[in-house]
Every structure is written in C-alpha cells, then in structure tokens.
Amino acid sequence: MRILLLAATPSELGPTVAWLRELAVRQEQNVLSFERVEIEVVFGGLGLISTAFLLGRRLPAPPAVQLAIQVGVAGAFDRALALGQVVNVISEQLGDWGAEDPNGKLLPPAALGFPPGFPFGEGGVLRPAGPSAILPYPTVAGLTVHRATGSQTTITRLRESFPDAQVESMEGAAFFYGCMAAGVDALQLRAISNYVTPRDRSAWKLEPAITAVNTALQRVLTPFIS
Incomplete structure (x- = not known):
C-alpha cells in the first residue's frame, strides 16, 4: 500500500517527517518504507494552483496511491472550534468561484448556467470517499480561498454565501x-491556527496548531506502520 502525505509547506509536516524517518525500514528520497506500507511525502506549495498541478502530475503516475492525506492549519469561522483543535475536513467548496453581481454577491457557476459536473456534488460541494468517519476528530465543512480572509467585508460576504463553512x-x-x-481515497486533517477575523497576525497560534496536527497525524499513521 502507498500513502501520499501532502502539506503546503515543510514546516506543517516537519515533526511527522522526522518521526517517520526514525522508524522507517528504508528511505529513498521522499519515500519512507515500512513492512506493510510506503509513505511518499510531498509539498504542494501555497494555494490551489500548485496543489492541483502536483496532484494532476502525481496521482495518474505509478506507483499507484491508495490513500492521500493532506495536513495543515486552517482559520476557523466557527467559534465553537478552539485554537489548536484538530479537525477532520470532510467537504470543501470554492469561496470565489463564479461571478460577482453589482452588490458584491457571489454568483456560483450554476447560477450562470454552468452547473459543475463530476466530481462536484450538489451546490458545488466536494465530498470525497475515504476512511474519515473512523477518525476521532470533529468533522467540519471547509471553504477554500485564493487569499486568506482579512477584512470584515469579505468575512460578511463569505458567511452569507457559505453559511455552513466552518474552516478556511x-x-x-x-x-x-x-x-x-x-479515484483515490482522501483525508484532510487540519488544526485551527486562528479565527477568521480582520487580519491580526499577532493573534495566530501557528506553532501550537502545527504541533497538534502532527500529533494527530502520527496517531492516524501508527496502525499502518506498526
């Protein structure tokens, strides 16, 4: 079995990579081998475009990947989520996909006469198959944006357009x-580094979030490598 382990930046995955290297039976470049599984570590870069390019190049190529796990931090719209809390993202929507009306309201592709096809579900939601239901972390709805939200105007617009979104x-x-x-099973684990507010970088808790999500990831990976 091969697991693809993906993060945007090395810092988000550093503790787990070090942990895996200590336990691996064999290492070859970015692939760490164990008795029953190979774990391939990749970094997609910041944002949608680089992540899409990496996966579009890697997933169709051999050796085949059976499970992909994305790890990182997230901002929270939902104040019931605590800073540093690990969440299991089970659905995603694009926060600025479509067109804007004269009042700044988002018009999704379906409203423009272009309903999205596979793999999007109803309302433009992406909800992948995968073993997420067995994980001991709260399940949340994700919203993906090209730029981290940092103004009250944008926050209000996103909350109106995507009332169910909990993390960004x-x-x-x-x-x-x-x-x-x-056709690859997917898990997305994130830890809350900040609340989505008018930008205040001093309020972010980045290091505790990275520590928390790596602890959770190691818990998820342990049955595969033990």
Whole structure:
C-alpha cells in the first residue's frame, strides 16, 4: 500500500517527517518504507494552483496511491472550534468561484448556467470517499480561498454565501478535487491556527496548531506502520 502525505509547506509536516524517518525500514528520497506500507511525502506549495498541478502530475503516475492525506492549519469561522483543535475536513467548496453581481454577491457557476459536473456534488460541494468517519476528530465543512480572509467585508460576504463553512484554507478544494478525479481515497486533517477575523497576525497560534496536527497525524499513521 502507498500513502501520499501532502502539506503546503515543510514546516506543517516537519515533526511527522522526522518521526517517520526514525522508524522507517528504508528511505529513498521522499519515500519512507515500512513492512506493510510506503509513505511518499510531498509539498504542494501555497494555494490551489500548485496543489492541483502536483496532484494532476502525481496521482495518474505509478506507483499507484491508495490513500492521500493532506495536513495543515486552517482559520476557523466557527467559534465553537478552539485554537489548536484538530479537525477532520470532510467537504470543501470554492469561496470565489463564479461571478460577482453589482452588490458584491457571489454568483456560483450554476447560477450562470454552468452547473459543475463530476466530481462536484450538489451546490458545488466536494465530498470525497475515504476512511474519515473512523477518525476521532470533529468533522467540519471547509471553504477554500485564493487569499486568506482579512477584512470584515469579505468575512460578511463569505458567511452569507457559505453559511455552513466552518474552516478556511487555501488548498483543500484542490486536494479533494484531485483525489476524487483520480479515484483515490482522501483525508484532510487540519488544526485551527486562528479565527477568521480582520487580519491580526499577532493573534495566530501557528506553532501550537502545527504541533497538534502532527500529533494527530502520527496517531492516524501508527496502525499502518506498526
């Protein structure tokens, strides 16, 4: 079995990569081998475009990937989620896909006469197959944007257009789209580094979030490598 382990940046996955290297039976470049599984570590870069390109190039190529896991941090719209809390993202939507009306309201592709096809579901939602239901982390709905939200105007617009969205990232929808298009099971684990507010970088808790999501990831990977 081969697992593709993906993060936007090396810092988001560093603790787990070090942990895997200590336990691996064999290492060859970015692939760490164990008795029953090979774990391939890749970094997609910041945002939708680089993530989509990486997956579009990698997933159709051999050796075949059976499970892809994306790891990272996220901003939270949902204040019931605590800073540093690990969440299991099970659905994604694109936060600025479509057109804008004169009042700034988002018009999704379906409203323009272009309903999205596979792998999108109703309302433009991406919901991949995968073993996410067995994980001991809260399931949340994700929203993917090209730029991290930082103004009250944008927050209000997103909350009106996507009232069910609980967390925000810059790569999640590209990850789900790529895995669903390629027929690969997908998991997306994130930890809350900040609330989605008018931009205040001093309020972010990035390091605790990275520590938390790596602890959770190692818990998920342990049955595969033990």
